[in-house]
Amino acid sequence: MATVALGSKAGKWIMVSTIMASAMAFIDATALNVVLPSLQKSLNASGTDLFWILNAYLLMLTALILIGGSLGDKLGRKKVFMAGIFLFILGSAACGFAPGVTLLIVFRMLQGIGGALMIPGSLSLISSSINPNERGKAIGTWSAFTTVVTMGGPVLGGAFGDAGLWRYIFFINIPIGIVALIILAKQVKEIRDENSKQGLDIAGAVAIALGLAAVTFGFLRIPAVGLNNWQVYASLGGGLLLLLAFIIIEKKGRHPMMPLQLFTNITFSGANLLTFFLYAGLGAGMLFLGLNMVQVQGYSQLQSGLTFLPFTVLMIVIARFAGALADKHGPRLFLIVGPACAGAGLLILSFVKQTAGPAAYWTTFFPGILVFGLGMSFTVAPLTAAVMSSVSDHFSGTASGVNNALTRIANVFANAILGALAVLFFSGALQGEIKNVKLNDKQKQLVIKQAVNLGNAKAPEVFNEQDKATIAKAYKESFIAAYANIMRISAGLAFLGAIMSVMFIRNSAVKKG
Template sequence: MTGQTAVEKKPQDVLPASAQGLRGHPWFTLITVAVGAMMVALDGTIVAIANPAIQKDLGASLADVQWITNGYMLALAVSLITAGKLGDRFGHRQTFLIGVVGFAAASGAIGLSGSAALVIAFRVLQGLFGALLMPAALGLLRATFPAEKLNMAIGIWGMVIGASTAGGPILGGVLVEKVSWQSVFFINVPVGVLALVLGLVILRDHRAENAPRSFDVLGILLLSGAMFCMIWALIKGSEYGWGSGRTLAFIGAAVAGFVLFALWETKVREPLIPLGLFRSIPLSAGTVLMVLMAFAFMGGLFFVTFYLQNVHGMSAVDSGLHLLPLTGMMIVASPVAGALITKLGPRVPLVGGMVCTAVAMFGMSQLTVGTGTVTMSVWFALLGLGLAPVMVGATEVIVGNAPLELSGVAGGLQQAGMQVGGSLGTAVLGAVMASSVSSRLPDNWAEAELPPLSPEQSSAASKVVEVGIAPVRPGTPPQVADRIAGVAHDTFVSGMSTAFMVAGIVAVLAALVAMLTKRGVNAEAGAGVGHI
């Protein structure tokens, strides 16, 4: 046993899994936390498919529909690190189970809601409970698995997260088309019940002897406020204008909040995030890598769905099926990546993964209006192959390089990195798309000899072209409508190509950052807890 000094010396902790039964068994623990985490990952993408149906059924405004997504994302991103600290303090089993129950209950409440305001309110609750659940899942894996098996466990966990994220549009499309938009949320209820039953039977609470005993309340307020201002600026920047006073005010408030937080953390007795954690270059590199990976992945995936549905005219289900090469490759490659990282260490697989991701992004920048399924599938599969080792390896580098008593905070950092990176990628690449469309649409429109547009009409046309929709007015002659559609789709694809080039450059930077990573130096702290 190598980890006994880091955890409480309970007699049941040192028994082999076969003698313990189900309670605390590592692989059953993995299954349990994967079921719970699957709900949160699915909701990150599945709800986007349901938004049009929600808008129509509830008479919601465009702003209401945006807040159905933004409210969830804000609550999740702001709360993750604090939620991880709660797990370190009170035990990850307890916070995981509370998160599962709360997330499932909020999901059921959304399905029963009769107004957009209620849907938004319960989506915020979903985000808060999801924040409890996700870091706790990683904390449980970190405490349960020995060092030599941790990468494989995180690989399978990452496979579930990746498959759920990419598979959300498929499942959401089927449920909305065949059942109702409410079913997108109701499906979380039986999944939550299953995760709760498994958790009560299987999960064992692991707490480090030197786990935190108090709360850094001011630190929580400063970090939460800074995170809120940063995410809010990213969400609303395109609406306010990136150079507007409101956007700059929120960015400035975020920077000030982070600076004050860092200063406070050096003075408080039990800080929310001990800044010494970042003296670990691998941990810091892993966090940056997670942000850059999510920037490229989530930002790029945002445009792929518009490309498939609005340019190629696919249904939600068909577009989801076209993403199966991405989903399938992540499912296959994640456990393989875990095994490779265990054998070789994380550096080579992480660098290779980001190189593959960069190549895929550059390849996707060459997509055209008429690109066929086979070509798209090649690039989607390569993207899945590249993302798998990064999802696994960066997670292990962050969690494995943190002390056991801070595994929840480390799990919160990992998840917060993904949320910040995804928000940043969507905002920056969205701005790239908007700039490209606004500069190219007038010339393309004139070259097609279409009736000239007033400045107001041109601005309105640019807004819809940014998501691949042709600005065709009712009653437009078919020939003219076809020319407008051709101009709109060509302009959108040009902007998408530029966005993918930027994502590819970010992926190259991430490959350089990955060279600073190494195996978790504290992973052996979990080696004495259970046998595989």
């Protein structure tokens, strides 16, 4: 398969189109996290609704992203990539006009279908088009630019959220997607794997979609009905059985969407385990950090978005450099030190209590964000390069799909499991906070009932102003306690990712040019 130089005209157009399309999806995710408080207020959404708005997209993306990668290998990477961008644009427009929570969740699913075709196509195009000796540098460039644009998402989201224009987070995708489609149509050649004759794994897609949905539903029901409830048992049990069925289908199927033989490569397996643990910690940590800043610490949504600028600067300076070094020396050391450093940053952030607001940012949140950003900057490009370079070019689309799917599965599980745990942590802390407040049992139940809304919990109207102030303070202290626990769990997941690198990543298994 013919490849081109990274600095050539064709190489530059490939990079521009893939960066734009990927950034569109990533901006959507990070900006949405920042505007969740506005969205929650505007649509009168509960905390559980918020997790479903996030997970509806992730579920469809996870279920179909492996098929998206396989379709690109079979039908043409450019063609499938463009189809995904088009569907993502349609879903974004529909989300922007959604009148309520239910339809927003449905349209987020349409976005997920588009993303499943689009996201694996970006890295697959790069891996199959750019000269092998420049592939790590190309991936590092892609990682740096997409992360920079992605981290601009919170700033953009914050500005829109403060102005009451949270719907424009979805509308902004439309012009970006259209420009990417024009570039692809006019400047990028079609690339397909001529040796690929595999069919579609419909049974596998159905099994993983229903399995993840059931597991997610089970965890999200825990705050409402409790752990010891038949709905929780049925959902979690059924979901786990379906996920087991997915593994069996992949093992026995003629055309599996996740070829299990890829995992016989210990480095590929280790890189994907690292991806799962690190991105589970990243997803939950960033979500609760943003909610804490806006709903408890008094930051505006724009100020919350701006707090991630140090992360962006580090990615600009380090990511491409780290990708080139990983090409030269191998990714193993970066994939041990980077996640460990990211975990240390999340741990530092977990110790931040009630602050004086944005004026205290530099001595409260900044040190943790700096350490966390440093760790991620040394991780992203070497991790992507390790995944893509540990398999043959024949499986580049599938490998990208597997890794992206695990990233999204990690986010789904983090949102569902840690979201449910956050409500439980919040409720437990709240019971301790109001223990010495002069309330009867019925009043205490009314106060605790608001725990499902997490940082958006409001004192019920039946209380007088003095009691409302006391209860509001209790809500803040309880959220901070829940936030601290979630951040420590997230840090633990990042450290676990570093351990996966120590155990499984081998430089000898990664192709160098």
